[in-house]
Amino acid sequence: MEISGPRGTHDILPDESSLWYYIETNLRQMAELYGYSEVRLPIFEHTELFERGVGDSTDIVQKEMYTFEDRGKRSLTLRPEGTASCARAFIEHKVYNQAQPTKWYYIGPMFRYDRPQAGRYRQFHQFGVEAFGSQDPNVDAEVIAILVRIVEKLGIKNAELHLNTVGCPDCRPLYRERLLQYLTPFAGELCNDCQQRLNKNPLRVLDCKTTHCREVVKDHPTLHSYLCERCGQHFEQVKSMLSSYKVDFVLDSQLVRGLDYYTRTAFELLIPDLGAQAAVGGGGRYDGLIEECGGPPTPGIGFAMGLERLLLAARKQASQAWKISPVMEVFVAVADKEYDRDACLLLDRIRQAGIKADKDYLDRSLKAQMKYAGKNEARLVVVIGEDEIKNDCYILRDMKAKEQQDVPSSQIIDRIKSILVTS
Ligand code: HAM
Secondary structure, X not given: OOOOOXXXXXXXXXXXXXXXXXXXXXXXXXXHHOOOEEOOXXXXXXXXXXXXXXXXXXXXXXXXXXXXXXXXXXXEEEOOOOHHHHHHHHHHOOHHHOOOOEEEEEEEEEEOXXXXXXXXXXEEEEXXXXXXXXXXXXXXXXXXXXXXXXXXXXXXXXXXXXXXXXXXXXXXXXHXXXXXXXXXXXXXXXXXXXXXXXXXXXXXXXXXXXXXXXXXXXXOOOHHHHOOXXXXXXXXXXXXXXXXXXXXOEEXXXXXXXXXXXXXXXXXXXXXXXXXXXXXXXXXXXXXXXXXXXXXXXXXXXXXXXXXHHHHHHHHHOOOOOOOOOOOOEEEEEOOHHHHHHHHHHHHHHHHOOOOEEEOOOOOOHHHHHHHHHHOOOOEEEEEOHHHHHHOEEEEEEOOOOEEEEEEHHHHHHHHHHHHHHO
């Protein structure tokens, strides 16, 4: 019986991987432009890291983690997100002793036991940035600008930035009380998840997606009138800087985010074209996380974006001709099997000159080799036949211009290069 991939995973075959490569290259360039360097962290961590970092009462920790016991009876978890691992590495390597801020980015697979559907997978990929060590609201604006500009650079239109503040441990408790007072009379009407959330984290009820819960919270008191002075000033500065950067945003008092570590700024970038899974990226400030994970008090802010969703949006809008480099620049064809060894040696010369090249390995006729080269979009074909061997030259066929010429063996590499440069 055939074995298929596990539910919620997907294969990225070569046809698609060139697009991934293109997007990842753009993401890396953008992160580096803003002063972020890449970290590569493990795919599994001690389960406790996420329980403490992401939060015990979150959906991620309660329902979505791939947790297992290893042979040494340790509880390990496939990372559901990247921020907690960055915080752990920042503390473990005492990076806080270096000049701050620390600006990191990462790209890699994440794992959540979610209900799979378009744009939602159990293994998916995130690109994320994290800036540790500064409370400056201009860092918030910088981080948000990266997210928005990536999407713009990929030619994706109609993205909507939603912005909110979730306050800090000074001002949030008072608001929590007030919100609880508002929600309690409706407790029986809330969905099962929200009934649980009501006591653990009533703010999460605000961003429940079920129609009835949305109706219930319609007239909720907003945190904005309960913010402490410092949180209020911080939020004003973030908004003002974003406006100066000409980054449009929608104030969204219901945006709470599903992870417990957030303080102050919270944001999400939505692409309505994506339907139910419209959030292409999200993030916020987490000034208590490093301390929660055992490090010295250190502020932080970051975001992560889902690459599958980014690709879906890019494809849907098809607003950009993706610049994907061809797999094959030159194909070496033989008129007869007896020149196969010459073809191998020429191929080796071409590849050593840094040009992508290939040949036939299935004993095809010359006609079939030309067809194969065409299918693989080879720009040039070099043909080796009896006359060519006798005269120490090759036929060089330009598949785009549909022209061919005889080229002496000693000049073949230069001639190939000059055609490729001008194409
Ligand atoms: P998050 O909102 O849980 O935040 O995930 C960020 C993005 O990952 C989402 O906006 C979405 O595009 C993508 N994503 C999440 N779950 C799935 C899934 N099951 N399938 C496909 N894509 C998915 C975080 O993970 C935070 N660590 C972000 C952050 C970084 N906050 C501060 N720094």
